[in-house]
Amino acid sequence: xxxxxxxxxxxxxxxxxxxxxxxxxxxxxxxxxxxxxxxxxxxxxxxxxxxxxxxxxxxxxxxxxxxxxxxxxxxxxxxxxxxxxxxxxxxxxxxxxxxxxxxxxxxxxxxxxxxxxxxxxxxxxxxxxxxxxxxxxxxxxxxxxxxxxxxxxxxxxxxxxxxxxxxxxxxxxxxxxxxxxxxxxxxxxxxxxxxxxxxxxxxxxxxxxxxxxxxxxxxxxxxxxxxxxxxxxxxxxxxxxxxxxxxxxxxxxxxxxxxxxxxxxxxxxxxxxxxxxxxxxxxxxxxxxxxxxxxxxxxxxxxxxxxxxxxxxxxxxxxxxxxxxxxxxxxxxxxxxxxxxxxxxxxxxxxxxxxxxxxxxxxxxxxxxxxxxxxxxxxxxxxxxxxxxxxxxxxxxxxxxxxxxxxxxxxxxxxxxxxxxxxxxxxxxxxxxxxxxxxxxxxxxxxxxxxxxxxxxxxxxxxxxxxxxxxxxxxxxxxxxxxxxxxxxxxxxxx
Numbered sequence: 001x002x003x004x005x006x007x008x009x010x011x012x013x014x015x016x017x018x019x020x021x022x023x024x025x026x027x028x029x030x031x032x033x034x035x036x037x038x039x040x041x042x043x044x045x046x047x048x049x050x051x052x053x054x055x056x057x058x059x060x061x062x063x064x065x066x067x068x069x070x071x072x073x074x075x076x077x078x079x080x081x082x083x084x085x086x087x088x089x090x091x092x093x094x095x096x097x098x099x100x101x102x103x104x105x106x107x108x109x110x111x112x113x114x115x116x117x118x119x120x121x122x123x124x125x126x127x128x129x130x131x132x133x134x135x136x137x138x139x140x141x142x143x144x145x146x147x148x149x150x151x152x153x154x155x156x157x158x159x160x161x162x163x164x165x166x167x168x169x170x171x172x173x174x175x176x177x178x179x180x181x182x183x184x185x186x187x188x189x190x191x192x193x194x195x196x197x198x199x200x201x202x203x204x205x206x207x208x209x210x211x212x213x214x215x216x217x218x219x220x221x222x223x224x225x226x227x228x229x230x231x232x233x234x235x236x237x238x239x240x241x242x243x244x245x246x247x248x249x250x251x252x253x254x255x256x257x258x259x260x261x262x263x264x265x266x267x268x269x270x271x272x273x274x275x276x277x278x279x280x281x282x283x284x285x286x287x288x289x290x291x292x293x294x295x296x297x298x299x300x301x302x303x304x305x306x307x308x309x310x311x312x313x314x315x316x317x318x319x320x321x322x323x324x325x326x327x328x329x330x331x332x333x334x335x336x337x338x339x340x341x342x343x344x345x346x347x348x349x350x351x352x353x354x355x356x357x358x359x360x361x362x363x364x365x366x367x368x369x370x371x372x373x374x375x376x377x378x379x380x381x382x383x384x385x386x387x388x389x390x391x392x393x394x395x396x397x398x399x400x401x402x403x404x405x406x407x408x409x410x411x412x413x414x415x416x417x418x419x420x421x422x423x424x425x426x427x428x429x430x431x432x433x434x435x436x437x438x439x440x441x442x443x444x445x446x447x448x449x450x451x452x453x454x455x456x457x458x459x460x461x462x463x464x465x466x467x468x469x470x471x472x473x474x475x476x477x478x479x480x481x482x483x484x485x486x487x488x489x490x491x492x493x494x495x
Contacts, residue, residue, distance in 0.1 A: 015144040019197065023138060024148050026193045028155045030090065030131040033097065033186055034124040035156055038066060038418075039163030041117075042300055043311040044176035048113070051176070058110040064230045065114050069121030071415030072223035076215050078129030078408020079267050082401055086130040087198045089404075091191060093126030098187030105180030116180070132407035134198060136395045142337065142476075149395065150333020153388030158325050161318040161380075164296055168315025214259050214267040221252030222412070229419040233426040272402050277341070278409070280472030281394035284465050286413040288349055288386050290421030291356060291461035295379060297422060298429065298451045299372070302362060306444045317368055321380045328384025340474035341393040346466045348385030353462035355379035360455035364448050386465070396475040421458065429454035 014020040041048070041062055049059045081089040097120055104116035132152065139148040170178040228245035235241050260266040273279050296318075303309040303317060332344055355378030362371050391410065398406040433450035437443070 013141055013144050014139055015141075015147055020139070020144075022193075023197050024135070024151060026190065026197055027131045027135045028151055029186075029193075030094070030127055030190060031152060031155050032159045032162075033183070033190065034070075034128045035159030036163040036166065037097070037101075037120055037124060037183070038063075038070070039160055039296060040167040040170075040179045041066075042296070043164060043167035043304075043314060044171040044179050047171060047176045052107065052110060052113060054110050054113070058114060060230075060234075061114045062117055065117035066121040066124070067415060067419055068223060068226050068230065069118050070124050071121075071226045071412060071419060072219055073122050073125035074129060074408045074412040074415060075222065075268060075405075076219050076408075077125040077127075078133070078404040078406075078411075079215075080126070081130035081133055081404035081408075085201050086134050086404060087194060087200050089126050089130040090134070090198075091194060093123045093128075093130070094187045094190050094194070096120075096123030097127065098184040098191075101180045101183030101187070105177045128411050129404050129408035132391075132395075132411070133403035136398065136403050136407070137400045145395075146333050146336050146392070149392045150329050150336075150388045153332070153391045154326050154329025154384060156387050156391075158322050158329075160293070160296060161321045161325065164300060164318050165315035165322065168311040168313070172310060172312035211260075211263060211265055211267040214256055214263065217252055217256035217259060218267065221249050221256055222416075224252060225249035226416065226419045229416075229423040232423045233430060237427065268405065269402070272398070272405060272409075275397045275406070277393045277396060277473040277475045278398070278406060280468060281341075281390050282409050282413040284345060284349075284386075284468050284472065285390050285394070285410055286417035286420070287461055287468060288352070288383075288390070288465035289414045289417035290424070291458035291465070292352065292379075292383055292386075293418045293421050294425045294454055294458035295356060295359065295376075298425070298454050299359065299362075302366075302448065302451050303372075306364060306448055307366060317372060318376070320373060321376045324377050324380030325384040325387075328381045329388045332385045332388040336389060336392055337476050340476045341389040341396075342469060342472055342474035344385045344389040345393070345469040345472070348382045348389065349462050349466035349469060351382030352379050352386060353382075353459045353466065355382060356455055356459040356462060360452050360459060362448065362451065362455075364444050393472065393475050421461065425454035425458060428457055 015024065045059060045062060048054065048062060052058075054062075077089065077093070100116045100119035100123060104113060104120070107113040107116060135148055135152060136145065139145050166182075167179050170176070170182065224245055228242055228249060231245070232239075232242045256268070257270070260268045260270055299317075300314055303314045304311070309317070328348075332348075335344060355375045358378060359372070359375035366372065394410040395403070395406055429450035431450075432453045433446045436446035436449055441449075
C-alpha cells in the first residue's frame with residue numbers, strides 16, 4: 001500500500017509523538033488557566049470583601065468583571081489570532097493574565113481589584129481562541145483531533161469544578177490572595193513552553209487593512225450585552241436602564257452584522273456560518289452552559305449559607321465531579337468517530353438535565369452522600385459528553401485561516417450563556433426567596449427554596465439544548481481543516 005493510499009501515512013499522527021503530547025498538554029493548560037479563573041474567586045469573595053472593605057457593587061465586579069471582558073473581547077481576540085499570528089496573541093494574553101493576577105493579589109482597594117479582574121478577562125479572551133485554533137490546526141488528522149478535542153473538552157468541564165476546589169483550598173490555606181498569586185508562575189511556565197513547543201505562525205499579510213470599525217461595534221455590543229445581563233438581577237429586567245442597555249447592545253450588534261456583510265476584510269466573515277454544524281454548536285453551547293453554570297453558583301451558596309460548609313469543604317465536594325467529567329470526556333472522544341456528535345450532545349444534555357433536576361430537590365438539612373453526590377455525578381457524565389461533542393462539532397470543516405474565529409464564536413457563546421444563566425436564575429432565586437422571607441419564613445428554608453426554583457429552570461434550559469442539538473448536523477470530526485469556504489457546499493462536514 002502506498003503512502004497516498006494509506007491515510008495514516010498521508011497524514012501522520014502528530015499526537016503519536018512526544019512533542020505532540022507536550023503541545024496538547026500545553027494548550028490544555030492554557031484552557032485550564034482561563035476557565036479556572038472564572039470560578040476560583042467565588043469561594044474567597046466573603047474574605048475579599050472584608051479585607052478590602054468592598055461595597056456590594058464592588059464585590060459583584062470581582063466575578064463579573066472577568067466575565068464582562070472575557071465575553072466582550074472574545075470575537076476580537078479570535079480574529080486577531082487569525083490575522084496577527086496565534087502564538088503571538090497567546091503570548092500577549094498570557095503575559096496580561098500573569099501581570100493582572102499579580103495586581104489582584106497585591107490589591108489594597110476596590111479599584112485595583114476590579115481593574116485587575118477586567119484585565120484578567122481581556123487576557124483570557126486573547127489566549128483561549130488562539131490556543132484552540134492552534135489545537136485544531138496542529139492535530140488535523142481525524143483520530144488525533146477526536147482525542148485532542150476530547151481532552152480539551154474534558155479540561156473545560158474539569159476546570160469549572162476545579163476552580164471552586166482550588167479556591168477553597170487556597171482560601172482556607174495560605175489565604176485568599178493566593179487565588180491570584182498562583183497565576184503568575186503558571187503564566188511564566190506557559191510562556192516558556194509556548195516558545196519552545198509552538199512554532200511562530202506568520203500573520204496574514206494579504207490583510208492589509210483591519211476592520212477597526214467592525215471591531216469597535218462588536219466589542220462595544222458584546223460588552224454592553226454582558227453588562228446588561230450582569231446588572232439585570234439587581235436593577236430589574238423591566239427597569240429603564242436594563243431595557244436601554246439591551247436595546248443598545250442589539251443596535252450595535254445589528255450594525256456590526258450589516259457592516260460585516262458589506263465591508264472589505266471583515267472582522268467576522270459571515271460565510272463562516274456556511275460550515276454546517278457551527279451555528280448549531282454555538283447555540284447549543286450557549287443554552288447548555290446557561291444551565292450548567294447555575295450548578296456551581298447555587299450549590300456553592302447552598303453549601304456555605306445553608307449547610308454551613310467551610311470553603312475547603314465546599315471545594316472538596318466538587319472533587320468527584322472533576323473525576324467523572326474526565327472519564328466522560330475520554331469515553332466521548334472515542335465514540336464521536338462511530339456515532340457522531342449529534343446523539344452524544346442530545347443524550348449528554350438530557351443526562352445533565354436529569355442531574356440538575358435531581359439537585360433542584362436538595363433539602364434544608366441535606367447531606368453530601370445522599371443529596372449532593374448522586375446529582376453531581378449524573379451532571380458530570382452528561383456535561384463531559386456535551387463539552388467534547390460540541391467543541392468537535394463547532395470546529396469540524398473550519399479552514400485553518402478561520403480557526404481562531406470559530407474558536408472565539410464557540411467560547412463567546414459559552415460566556416454569554418454563563419452571563420445569561422446567572423442573570424436569569426439569580427432573578428428567579430431572589431424573587432422566590434424574598435417572597436418567602438416576606439411571609440416570615442426561616443432564612444435557610446427561603447434560601448433553599450430559591451435555589452430549588454433556579455436549578456429547576458436550569459434543568460429546563462438543558463432540555464432546550466437537547467432540542468437544539470436534535471436539529472444539528474451529525475458530524476464525526478473527519479472533515480479536517482481543508483474545506484474552503486468559497487465552495488458552494490461543504491461536503492464532509494456531515495456524516
